[in-house]
Amino acid sequence: MEKQIEVIIKEEKGRVDKVLAERLPDHSRSQVQQWLKEDAVTLAGETVRANYKVKAGDHLVIQVPEPEVVDLEPENIPLTIVYQDADVAVINKPQGMVVHPSAGHPSGTLVNALLYHMEDLSTINDVVRPGIVHRIDKDTSGLLMIAKNDQAHESLAKQLKDKTSLRKYVALVHGNISHEKGTINAPIGRSKVNRKMQAVIENGKPAVTHFTVLERFDQFTLVELQLETGRTHQIRVHMQYIGFPLAGDPIYGPKRTLKGNGQFLHAKLLGFTHPTTGESMVFEAPLPELFEDTLKKLRKND
Incomplete structure (x- = not known):
């Protein structure tokens, strides 16, 4: 506790x-x-x-916080490795997978799978986060960059800090957004009401999210979002803040929502400069089957 x-x-x-x-x-x-x-x-x-x-x-x-579990074990968990070389890897994380172990999730995480599938991972983060440069939520699917050595980790982390990496998401939100594009610039910090939640607060950390409308339905809108910063739950908090919470979001969304396994949010596009070669690399992951099926049903109903 x-x-x-x-x-x-x-x-x-x-x-x-x-x-x-x-x-x-x-x-x-x-x-x-x-x-x-x-x-x-x-x-x-x-x-x-x-x-x-x-x-x-x-x-x-x-x-x-609760002390984190440090007894890491490699686990033979299926992993979609989109790309890997001696320095970096790109993983397409499925919805429902936790990124790294914690007191509430001691095993079955992406890190446990990485330890099984890869011989080398960076050691810059603490012992429960080898190779992890950035995170996405358990119920968010999509692309993550992994560092296989400390030099690569430092380079990728700097790109995130300097906002030179590219991260685009696709989300299905409640409501009909009337304008085509927008930018949400609102600071995020821990909620004063519920410490397990984040919220837009006056003295929070700077957070900027850009969005573009991709498709409109009767009661929902499909949007593409680009992150300038990487705050905890940033997209989920920002979209709730402007009145368009993510469909399926059990924390920031309404109770009456679309059936699924959590928020309809997918890290679709990931781009960065290779730490060793300097090559510009861009990767894209298709929407999960459940997400695509939900969109098909919405199109049919419309």
Whole structure:
């Protein structure tokens, strides 16, 4: 279970990550920085950034996540490897597969499958995320880039940070979007109402999503989305925020929705510059069968 740590600042001064690391000797500064990155540190209910300078009397609350399982085992799980070489791989993740192990999902993850199918994976992330450069949600299908060594990982991560990689998604949303294109620029952070959810909040992290309408149905719209940033649940939160939540989304969508196995969201296109050759690489994955069948039914009903 999550545990809560409370720290009241007395006379300390300086950055919150440095001060918390000094006050909590059992936890490293890198661990504190990870908590800050995950929006687990709050002050008066507001998320605290890593560069925040503490003040006397500040009452900081840390929601410490459950410890993650670190006993990783290779598992012979079928994996669709779209591309791989000595440096990188591209995986088409099926809907329903968790990317990496955690307390709630100790096995059966993409990482367990990667350990079985690939000899080399980068080690930059913590022990439960070998090779993982970026993530998509359990019930989101589609393309992920995997780093097979640390040099490749650093290059791919930098491309994500510099917004030079290409990530396009296809989603089916509730409602009829009248305009052809749009951009959602709204900061995202942990919800103040439910800590397991993300939300658009005033002091959240910058988040930008571009969308283009592909097809309209009676009560739904098919859209293509391009990410400029990669916040947790970004597309799901942003589309709910503008009034067009994803069909099938069990957290951010309405209860009355299309039958499926979670949100109708697919990471369709992935592009990046190869870390070693400098070649521009672009990959595309077709929509899952359930997604395609749902679209066919909607077209027929219209």
